[in-house]
Amino acid sequence: MQNVTRRDVMRHAGSAALLTASGTFARAEGVGEWPTKPIRIISNFAAGGGTDNATRPYLEKVSKILGQQVVLENRGGASGAIGIEAVTKSAPDGYTFLATPSLSLAILPHLRKVSFDVFKDLAPVTMQTDSMMLVAVHPSLPVNSIPELVAYAKANPGKLSWGTAGVGSTGHILCETFKREAGVDILHVPYRGTAEALTDFLAGVVQINGDPPALSHVSSGKAKLLAVVSRARRPDYPDIPRLQEIYPKINVTVWFSIFAPAGTPEPIINKMAAAFNQVSGDEDLRKLLLGFAMVPNAGSPAELKALLRADYDKYGKIIREANIRAE
Numbered sequence: 605m606q607n608v609t610r611r612d613v614m615r616h617a618g619s620a621a622l623l624t625a626s627g628t629f630a631r632a633e634g635v636g637e638w639p640t641k642p643i644r645i646i647s648n649f650a651a652g653g654g655t656d657n658a659t660r661p662y663l664e665k666v667s668k669i670l671g672q673q674v675v676l677e678n679r680g681g682a683s684g685a686i687g688i689e690a691v692t693k694s695a696p697d698g699y700t701f702l703a704t705p706s707l708s709l710a711i712l713p714h715l716r717k718v719s720f721d722v723f724k725d726l727a728p729v730t731m732q733t734d735s736m737m738l739v740a741v742h743p744s745l746p747v748n749s750i751p752e753l754v755a756y757a758k759a760n761p762g763k764l765s766w767g768t769a770g771v772g773s774t775g776h777i778l779c780e781t782f783k784r785e786a787g788v789d790i791l792h793v794p795y796r797g798t799a800e801a802l803t804d805f806l807a808g809v810v811q812i813n814g815d816p817p818a819l820s821h822v823s824s825g826k827a828k829l830l831a832v833v834s835r836a837r838r839p840d841y842p843d844i845p846r847l848q849e850i851y852p853k854i855n856v857t858v859w860f861s862i863f864a865p866a867g868t869p870e871p872i873i874n875k876m877a878a879a880f881n882q883v884s885g886d887e888d889l890r891k892l893l894l895g896f897a898m899v900p901n902a903g904s905p906a907e908l909k910a911l912l913r914a915d916y917d918k919y920g921k922i923i924r925e926a927n928i929r930a931e
Contacts, residue, residue: 727868737778
């Protein structure tokens with residue numbers, strides 16, 4: 605809890621500094637009157653997915669702050685690698701940015717060879733949105749808490765299955781870390797995407813799901829929510845614990861963020877970060893994101909750089925220890 609509080613203080617301090625200085629960024633050397641034309645943000649996944657949900661709600665207000673239209677362009681494929689490559693090959697002039705989930709930068713490079721270096725070819729701009737992972741079970745399972753789930757799994761080794769969006773997905777990482785920390789034998793079942801995994805979970809083919817879309821089925825009784833994996837408890841489920849309260853070493857947080865091509869002028873990066881930071885405090889935005897199992901999470905370029913390095917190292921270790929390999 606102490607780390608979260610300290611980070612929150614740093615985050616708000618960094619955001620305040622960005623907002624205070626934003627009025628001077630446009631006059632900084634090499635920036636001129638940026639922006640003078642529309643800005644595109646490339647999403648490295650197809651339209652309608654988590655990156656869209658995490659990014660589009662910001663764009664109208666960010667456009668007003670910057671005085672130019674900011675549009676989202678979807679370039680999905682290769683687990684996000686295609687969109688990232690497009691950004692790394694774009695001119696670092698402040699008119700092309702990347703919106704990406706942490707999966708593509710902190711996990712994907714450990715699973716397969718990619719054409720970019722996440723630390724050399726991209727410039728961190730701002731943290732944007734956190735997406736909540738969870739532990740939900742099918743209602744047919746006779747458990748109502750994490751301790752009960754662990755006890756049931758230990759009494760029935762290998763009989764429970766956990767469906768995820770695929771090998772190396774964030775859900776897979778959560779599944780493997782849960783198994784390790786709880787000391788249980790649960791079968792991992794990889795699907796070709798979140799939708800397929802959710803369909804079989806709701807049908808009872810697999811008994812456990814950790815992806816955000818399962819949350820929308822809790823109120824109808826089609827899923828039982830046992831824990832959330834997030835920086836704070838959800839206000840609409842205040843009695844549901846964070847998984848970290850039970851297993852402190854489990855910290856699988858999905859974050860969405862904005863990057864720019866390496867070489868983009870720092871004053872432009874700071875001004876873009878300041879705009880996103882300002883919008884993140886909007887209460888309507890917070891309510892909208894909550895419906896997607898997300899929360900706004902403002903931050904400075906330096907904080908995003910540190911977060912990427914920490915998660916890159918953390919997930920690399922998990923992937924090696926669990927011997928996770930791309931299909």
